[in-house]
Amino acid sequence: MNNISARNKSEKRFQMYGKTAVLIAIGFLVILLFNIFSTGISAFKQTYIAVNLEIPADFDKKNINPRTELNKHFLKMFPEATTRTERRALLSLLSKGARYEFSELINQNKERSIQGYHWFLASADLDMYIKGTVKRQGDTAGRIDENQMFFIDKLLSKNLIELQANKYLLSSADSREPEMAGIRGAIIGSLYSILIAFLVSFPIAVMAAVYLEKIASKNKFSDLIETNINNLAAVPSIVFGLLGLAIFLNFFELPRSAPLVGGLTLALMTLPTIVIASRAAIKSVPPSIEEAAIGLGASKVQTIFGFTLPLAMPGILTGTIIGIAQAIGETAPLLMIGMVAFVVDVPGSPLDASTALPVQIYLWADSPERAFTERTSAAIMVLLGFLILLNLTAIYLRKKLEKKW
């Protein structure tokens, strides 16, 4: 036997190992979060340029081309832009989206005159420079050339460039102009998929769990099923994607890229997770309660629906939410069924083509435009927010519904 001090020392060492392990894990998490937040936070702001408008009330607002009209007013602010290159440089500072904002402004003020400075969306290149993502090198900065820099300096000296809240990020769907791109379409697509995945997998999984746990007799066959369900939970998600492709697209001929198919595929994936969690929850209901119910004359069905399931519900719901949270972050199965796509319109129903949040992150991470880097991180922040929300719900439900025996 060792002496006391040696045993104490080894005890201390053991504690230290544990602490180090926790610290390393926390360290990685902090680095990850810091990385995402420090790049992503700037995406919630967006650069705007003030353009001086002078549009009289009696101006024919119906028959104008919003782009040329806006450009005209912008050019008027800088009479020094004379050559074609200079004019192009100046106009390139405004985003393509500015013209849509302009026509909206016109529509809101049909009968009134529009005077004074109005803010319009700036191009992503300017945005990157203002936010300091792209550093100035002499008279250029990344894609911004000398001519553009000349006008940027002028606008800045007159305080006509400003960072405002980014209203596109959460209100519009994907776009190839980073300054106009948003995640609304992806969020709606994710919600549809998750809803369908829940509606399909929850009842099937709970019924399967009840049957396996309470009704089926224990024999070799039920053991086989149990082992297979456990194996199924460990199958890589891409395999479920292939299964979804074969069943829902090729056999049922459901539309490609639709959240309906995405939801069904994710349902296949979450099914085993929910079955396992539900069985564990059902198993942990004290047999004394069920025996009491049967002793008082309740049938098996009455016992299951009246006592077992309600008492097992906190565990079942926790398992379901964890399964759904896993599904919400899944990209691979969606790749196979065509949800990794460029979709400009926000989906109106589960049958419209759509992307999902993790897919949008993947697509943006792969885009050449610099401004998508910060938007990728911003989308990750939103996805993390969703996951935290789901997990908090799971904890809340467990605490709220849990009964102590």
Place this chain on the structure above:
Amino acid sequence: MKYLSIVLTLLVAFGLSNADARDSIKIVGSSTVYPFATVVAEEFGRADNGFKAPIIESTGSGGGLKLFCAGKGPGTPDVTNASRRIKSKEVKLCAKNGITDITEMKIGFDGIVVANAKNGATLSLTRKDLYLALAAEVPCGIQDGVTCTNEYKTWNQVRSDLPNMPIVVYGPPPTSGTRDAFAEIALSGGCNEIPWIKKLKKKDKKAWKKLCRTVREDGPYIEAGENDNLIIQKLTANKDSFGIFGFSFLDQNKDKVKGSVIDGVAPTFDAIASGDYKVSRSLYFYVKNDHVGVIPGVQEYMEFFMSDDAIGSDGYLLDKGLIPLPESSRAKYQADAKSLSKLVLN
């Protein structure tokens, strides 16, 4: 149980209703053409023409053509993008599935650059240097026809006046069209500058292809996945490393990386457009003519894409890094788009 029956009913109902035609165009194909096609699709959807924006999936050129040639009808894509020309094998596959009427559209060029960090040395390479540095087997000794495993570890071993820097090149994996094009244009091009290998091409094409297009796997060439942004991050972290990617990524990251001079020409917009910069390829898309008039907007999309406004010498795709076609060639394809002229491979 109630849930289950509702869901099953919906499933069947949706399955049946899907027999109807779509109202938006489906496009698949090359990840290189994707950044351009998506811009056009977005503009097409916003334009006041009554059509919805097309849905675009990035499946790679080969994967896109496979889906495209799988058959006719609303379940199959109407258009596929490709960063290389359709192969005769693929035309045959299409024909087997009843698709004989395809229109080919060439939209422009994309340069492939060999870039490194802005604070690193600017290399002036030849295609032969690239071949010697990156191929699996290279000629060794003075005797013709003798090759051995590539053992060059630094650039000055490849050519004595290049700097003494380890060869570290990040590039796309074999599934990528960029890799195919790089191997075909840069490596084979450099390979052919060695006289006996050029002769080998006539004698034994298979051996020549193997010798000239196989990329080394012993370390200096690092497969970096399809994500070019990742390559750029790695280049800025190690200023001695080089990366292979499309011109549009160089254009977007001018403040971080610079392109190496190849065969005496720097990869600039003008040099690629004029053809002076040799490592560039053509970009295409293919349209299923049977879907014109069935899926709304197919031909309109085609003409929209081929308009001067999009791919002309002043078009909006140039901002995204597309290198435009020469005037005459553009006019030919614009006419083809109008007449839906049928693809004939020669």
